[in-house]
Amino acid sequence: MISFSRERRIKSMQITLKNVGLLKGKDLTEEEILHLFDLCDAVWLHDGDPKKPHAELTSGLCSNGFFDCLRVLEIPDINEILAQQLARKIKIRCKVDWIIGSPYAAITFSYEVAKALKARHGFVEKDPSGKGMIWRRRVLPKGSVILQIEELITTSKTFKEVRRAVGEGNPEEVKFMNVVGTLVHRPPELPVNYDDGVEVVSLIERKIWAVEQKDCSLCKAGSYRLRPKTNWAELTRKNS
Numbered sequence: 682m683i684s685f686s687r688e689r690r691i692k693s694m695q696i697t698l699k700n701v702g703l704l705k706g707k708d709l710t711e712e713e714i715l716h717l718f719d720l721c722d723a724v725w726l727h728d729g730d731p732k733k734p735h736a737e738l739t740s741g742l743c744s745n746g747f748f749d750c751l752r753v754l755e756i757p758d759i760n761e762i763l764a765q766q767l768a769r770k771i772k773i774r775c776k777v778d779w780i781i782g783s784p785y786a787a788i789t790f791s792y793e794v795a796k797a798l799k800a801r802h803g804f805v806e807k808d809p810s811g812k813g814m815i816w817r818r819r820v821l822p823k824g825s826v827i828l829q830i831e832e833l834i835t836t837s838k839t840f841k842e843v844r845r846a847v848g849e850g851n852p853e854e855v856k857f858m859n860v861v862g863t864l865v866h867r868p869p870e871l872p873v874n875y876d877d878g879v880e881v882v883s884l885i886e887r888k889i890w891a892v893e894q895k896d897c898s899l900c901k902a903g904s905y906r907l908r909p910k911t912n913w914a915e916l917t918r919k920n921s
């Protein structure tokens with residue numbers, strides 16, 4: 682019996698953005714999920730070929746990859762499908778009371794994970810003072826078990842800030858699970874060990890670096906730089 686790879690199967694199913702609902706209930710591989718990102722024009726990863734351009738970030742740093750999760754999550758069917766994938770992958774072994782996400786891109790995604798896990802949903806907000814995040818509008822019952830869900834993690838800075846805000850914003854003690862779920866995990870180095878034993882479970886994991894131009898191996902190899910947002914088409918050209 683010939684068995685096709687999952688990636689070939691998804692292509693043979695001729696999944697388009699219009700019929701993506703066909704994927705509901707199926708287990709998808711990382712490659713298949715990357716294919717969904719590609720369909721949404723939401724990912725660019727440099728393949729190491731110096732003839733191809735690489736990214737110049739707003740900070741001026743060079744980078745070898747770029748994810749725009751909003752381009753994926755703005756499509757409700759895909760948002761729901763990916764949230765169900767993550768809910769299954771986290772392998773919850775205890776009762777989860779609340780799923781909490783951070784503003785803004787993770788709000789709808791964490792809501793869909795909460796739906797899949799039959800938990801309640803909440804989100805932290807950006808502090809109006811402009812510094813950090815804040816939890817308000819709701820008091821969580823004492824001992825509530827919380828699973829944190831993000832859409833993209835580069836470093837631990839944001840996910841730690843969410844935990845701090847929820848902890849300080851509730852009068853009674855709550856319990857964060859030691860797992861943080863995310864759609865994309867793109868740290869500058871892999872593997873990565875976060876403080877406090879927190880484990881990141883992701884649907885896509887890629888090492889994406891950002892370095893000064895003087896330290897950039899792609900610049901040294903002759904690859905030129907492009908700003909992703911204004912040169913997205915050229916950066917993601919399929920046949921280069």
Ligand SMILES: [Zn+2]
Nearest residue numbers: 743897899900
């Ligand atoms: Zn460079």
